[in-house]
C-alpha cells in the first residue's frame with residue numbers, strides 16, 4: 400500500500416471510527432451470548448469453541464484499537480508505570496513459543512535483568528510483539544531470531560535480529576508510516592507505525608536496518624528510569 404497523507408488519514412479515521420462504533424453493539428451481543436453458553440454447559444468441546452470465539456473477539460478488538468490509533472489525528476494517552484523490561488520482553492517471547500516451534504524458528508535471547516523504565520507496559524508488550532511477529536513472518540522457511548536487551552549509557556537498547564530475506568528495498572523510506580506493507584497477504588501495514596508511536600511516547604527511537612550479511616535488525620532505544628523514579 401502506498402503513502403497516505405494527513406487529510407486522507409483524518410477521513411479514514413472518521414470512517415473507521417463510525418464503522419467500529421456500529422460494530423461494537425452486535426459484537427458485545429455475541430460475547431454476552433458466548434458467556435451465557437459457557438455458564439450453561441460442561442461440554443468440553445463447546446467450551447473450547449467458546450474460548451476460541453472469545454479470543455477472536457479480543458483479537459478483533461485489538462485490531463480495531465490499532466486501526467483507530469494509526470489513523471487518529473491526535474496522539475493517544477499512555478499509562479506511566481514502573482516496567483521491568485526483561486519481564487516484558489520475556490513475556491512477549493513466550494507468546495510465540497508454539498508458533499515458532501511449528502515454523503522451525505529458533506528464538507535466542509540475551510536479556511539484561513533489572514532494567515526498568517517508566518512507561519506503558521501493555522503497549523510496550525504489544526510493540527515488541529509486532530517486531531517479533533514481523534521477524535517470524537519473514538522466516539517462512541525457518542531460521543533464527545535473536546532478541547537482545549541491554550543497558551547502554553542509561554538507555555535501554557532492544558535489538559531483534561532475524562536471518563530472513565531483509566527489508567524490501569522499496570520500503571526503506573516509508574517503513575515506519577501507517578499502511579505500508581509489502582509481500583504479505585491481508586496485512587494492513589500498521590505494525591511498525593504502531594511500534595514507532597509507542598516508542599516515540601517513551602521518548603525513544605526505532606531504526607530498522609538491513610543486516611550486513613543477511614536479514615534484518617530492528618533496534619529500539621529509549622531512556623531507562625532514573626534512580627529517584629524507582630524509589
Ligand SMILES: Nc1ncnc2c1ncn2[C@@H]1O[C@H](COP(=O)(O)OP(=O)(O)OP(=O)(O)O)[C@@H](O)[C@H]1O
Pocket residue numbers: 529533534537561563564565566567570574579580581582583586587588589590591592615
Ligand atoms: N523483519 C523483517 N524482515 C523483512 N521484512 C520486514 C521485516 N519487518 C518488516 N518488514 C517489511 O515491512 C513491512 C511493514 O511492516 P509492518 O509491521 O509495518 O506491516 P505488516 O507486517 O505488513 O502488517 P501488520 O503489522 O499491520 O500486520 C512488512 O510488510 C514487510 O514487508
Ligand SMILES: [Mg+2]
Pocket residue numbers: 529532533589590591
Ligand atoms: Mg507487521
